[in-house]
Amino acid sequence: MASSYRMRASTSASSSSTQRKYDVFLSFRGEDTRKKFTDHLYDQLRRRGIKTFRDDPELEIGATISPELLAAVEQSRFALVVLSPNYASSTWCLLELAKIVQCMGQRGTILPIFYEVVPSDVRHQRGSFAEAFGKHEKKFGKDLTKVQEWRDALTKVANLSGWSSLNYRYETELIKVIVEELWKKVHPTFASLESESLHNLVGSDSKPMGMDFLSDSDRDRDRDRDRDRDRDRDRERDREREKQREKDRVRQRTSAHIFQ
The missing domain is CATH 1.20.5 (Single alpha-helices involved in coiled-coils or other helix-helix interfaces)
Incomplete structure (x- = not known):
């Protein structure tokens, strides 16, 4: 009995460890944001001590989404989804998004970023999103179930609370807000101690825990x-x-x- 309990405990611990391999999974359309916004965001997340998965550009060469990428979704606690103008034109992104919703939809750990798009256009799939899905329906005419799954996933994510780049004058301001919010979610204990330390150490040269990355x-x-x-x-x-x-x-x- 004791041996059986230890085995279950070991399995549970292993599963928990696997789920927490990454703090954040970063989903984005490479041609829209890889070399600018997403790169700066990834860099600041890393500097803040937040373990973030970002796909390798080489992975996108193939038409089929890689098993490694799907596994990374399963092993991440949160997902940051950068919804940019051409996000829905990529079947890769939509497959990725459907997997994110499958793994995290019930956990409340999906955080959308509306980058240079009007949030309501994403929710109602207007403009570039309507054009993208029109092309997908022509391409997958015999498998509209798949396209509908992508539509549902996008609608679900677009209806979640997130950030809109249209509300910020500079991208640096937006990135700072996102990173700080993620840090609080990833390290709630440290965030609480940091807040308490700031309150108690006014005028002191001491630095709160977790602030000096x-x-x-x-x-x-x-x-x-x-x-x-x-x-x-x-x-x-x-x-x-x-x-x-x-x-x-x-x-x-x-x-x-x-x-x-």
Whole structure:
């Protein structure tokens, strides 16, 4: 009996360990966000001590989703789903999403990020999402059950509470909020102690537990990089505005010439 109990306990512990191999599974459309938003988000999650699974670009070459990736979903506690304009155009992403909903739908551990999309368009599958599913239905005409499963998964995730990039002036602000919220969920005990320490150590040089993942030089480097990125983004906006103003001036001159 004791041996049987130890075996069950060992199996249970092993299962728990397997489930917690990753804190977060990051689901995203590579062509939309891999080299920008998702890369910066992954980097900050890693720096904060949050074990995050991000797929290898080489995996997306094949048409069939890899068993390793599906296993990573099963072994993750939370899922961050970056819903970008072309997310639904990828059958890979939709298969991934369906697996996420299957594994985490009842646990309340799916967190959507609406990146450069209107949340209601995702929920009701309008715009680029409507176009994507129209193409899927033509491609899988004889297997619409699969497409409907993808639709249901997307609707379910899009109706969950999350973050919208449209509510933030800079991506760095959005990423900071997401990372801090994930850290609290992944390490609730540390988060509680951190909050209590901040309350009790006002004016003290002591640092609360869990707050010092980055050295001062790392923080300075991140701050400079964020400042440069924001400055580049502002310059790009200024260039776009100037181009638009120049187009308007040309249009006005052309109209004036026509009516002379």
